[in-house]
Amino acid sequence: MIILQTIGFLVLEKFLLVGLIVSLSMIVAMYATYAERKIAAFLQDRIGPNRAGIFGLLQPLADGGKLFFKEEIIPLASSKFLFILGPCLAMITALLTSAVIPWSTPLHLFGKDIPLQVADVNIGILFIFGVVSLGVYGIMIGGWASNNKFSLMAAVRGGSQMVSYELPMGLALIAVLMITGDLRMSVIVQNQVAHGWHIIYQPLGFLIFFICALAECNRTPFDLPEAENELNFGYHQEYSSMKLGFYLFAEYINMFISGVVMSCLFFGGYDIPFVNEAAWGINQNLLAIIGFVVLMTKAGLFIFLFMWIRWTIPRFRYDQLMNLGWKKLVPLALANMVITAAVILWLNK
Amino acid sequence: MNITHILFWFLSVLAVFSALMVITSKNPVHSVLWLIVTFFAISGHYILLNAQFLAIVNIIVYAGAIMVLFLFVIMLMNLNKSTEPIKHRWLQWAGAIAGLCLMLVLVAALKDTEIKGQAALVNSGDIGLIKNLGRELFTTYVVPFEISSILFLSAMVGAAVIGKKE
Structure with missing residues (x-):
């Protein structure tokens, strides 16, 4: 009976956590669309959305409502099941990655510690990698099922871009893992709390990882799958209503999650720089909340950086994209990996 | 069950x-x-x-x-x-x-x-957890592991050579 109760409590706790994280991702993604328009307006010396609510704060709700009530069109020549599966997959893979992220230090409620991480699995960061590598299918299946040449070309571009940039991303990650010696996200963050952030040891690795994250999220300057002057609208050209909304929304969720992942891998996760917050001796729950706010601030700064880049840098040409990925980033990441390994070996001697 | x-x-x-x-x-x-x-x-x-x-x-x-x-x-x-x-x-x-x-x-x-x-x-x-698996691969099975990596390398070189021949 007691075992049953503990299991029940665990399941309830995890369900609550999953629900919270999913709604958090949704809300952040919603307001990321608003932030994108406001930042674009700021950089172009405009005002931006300001009609719905104060400062246009209800604009995301208005946009969502509009998408919901639009007519849903499924092209006759499309393969219907896959046409619907495409945006579902894009959304699922976008939300799944948040499962292994340590959001903060554990909470202390009802006499026990509750870790703010859904699953601290042994393979940690590789799980994120696996889910990201599946993100291609949302684009590929949607683009193919639309039965439209432009969609298909965009889907193929998107797929090859994501597969190509996963490689340097993984190589940059290996250097981080060599420092940590563990794949668990919680250990990676704790290691940084103890020994300083990984950005100090791995500046080049971070740069490579950041560029690859831009490419994985299909953000400018790597938004080739959505190059509207060549491909009309990209892989979601035939989509309308909320299915289009899912594709667009998944992109913003991906952006948020990649911001959080980069904060966890290189910027200490929930750690506050230059201070030892554990020595303050304040309430554990308060500490957890502060840690969470710190992590969200870091992620928010990354989202801002993504948007800043989008409205500043023009798009690459396709051959430039492939050259950068395969001929520059892969050798750089390999060199970074070998140098890191050599230094670690030398220091351990 | x-x-x-x-x-x-x-x-x-x-x-x-x-x-x-x-x-x-x-x-x-x-x-x-x-x-x-x-x-x-x-x-x-x-x-x-x-x-x-x-x-x-x-x-x-x-x-x-x-x-x-x-x-x-x-x-x-x-x-x-x-x-x-x-x-x-x-x-x-x-x-x-x-x-x-x-x-x-x-x-x-x-x-x-x-x-x-x-x-x-x-x-x-x-044994399937990463630490144990890595230790096993690089001690007991290091020779087959290295041989298979050489096989992969040669396959990669072969692919590059074939791809270059227009």
């Missing part, structure tokens, strides 16, 4: 069913997608055996990269009914008989092996 058994049977049925769908679906794109489902079912089996690293690598490498390349080729080839070459009926029979012969050989070979008596360590073994 506990939850591990239920999961095992579910995954096994899923794996066999999706593998059958790979060879029976008319549309090659659907075949590739069913093959991805098969890989997922097999990864599920790995997780049941607590081989987490193998499971995730199976997904990253096979489902995430190799199958994407399959999809590229098939999507761009535009395989329709009209372009498909019509095969003789006796060719299909020959294929079926050859396949059955292979299955007979496999069953005969596995029937008397010792594996039958050994139950797999479900949900308890920790």
Whole structure:
């Protein structure tokens, strides 16, 4: 009976956590669309959305409502099941990655510690990698099922871009893992709390990882799958209503999650720089909340950086994209990996 | 019948069913997608055996990269009914008989092996965890590991050479 109760409590706790994280991702993604328009307006010396609510704060709700009530069109020549599966997959893979992220230090409620991480699995960061590598299918299946040449070309571009940039991303990650010696996200963050952030040891690795994250999220300057002057609208050209909304929304969720992942891998996760917050001796729950706010601030700064880049840098040409990925980033990441390994070996001697 | 058994049977049925769908679906794109489902079912089996690293690598490498390349080729080839070459009926029979012969050989070979008596360590073994696996690979099995990496390297060089020849 007691075992049953503990299991029940665990399941309830995890369900609550999953629900919270999913709604958090949704809300952040919603307001990321608003932030994108406001930042674009700021950089172009405009005002931006300001009609719905104060400062246009209800604009995301208005946009969502509009998408919901639009007519849903499924092209006759499309393969219907896959046409619907495409945006579902894009959304699922976008939300799944948040499962292994340590959001903060554990909470202390009802006499026990509750870790703010859904699953601290042994393979940690590789799980994120696996889910990201599946993100291609949302684009590929949607683009193919639309039965439209432009969609298909965009889907193929998107797929090859994501597969190509996963490689340097993984190589940059290996250097981080060599420092940590563990794949668990919680250990990676704790290691940084103890020994300083990984950005100090791995500046080049971070740069490579950041560029690859831009490419994985299909953000400018790597938004080739959505190059509207060549491909009309990209892989979601035939989509309308909320299915289009899912594709667009998944992109913003991906952006948020990649911001959080980069904060966890290189910027200490929930750690506050230059201070030892554990020595303050304040309430554990308060500490957890502060840690969470710190992590969200870091992620928010990354989202801002993504948007800043989008409205500043023009798009690459396709051959430039492939050259950068395969001929520059892969050798750089390999060199970074070998140098890191050599230094670690030398220091351990 | 506990939850591990239920999961095992579910995954096994899923794996066999999706593998059958790979060879029976008319549309090659659907075949590739069913093959991805098969890989997922097999990864599920790995997780049941607590081989987490193998499971995730199976997904990253096979489902995430190799199958994407399959999809590229098939999507761009535009395989329709009209372009498909019509095969003789006796060719299909020959294929079926050859396949059955292979299955007979496999069953005969596995029937008397010792594996039958050994139950797999479900949900308890920790050799599949990354630290143990890495230690085992780089001590006991270091020679086969290095040989296979040289094989991969030569395959990569070969692909680059073939790709360069316009």
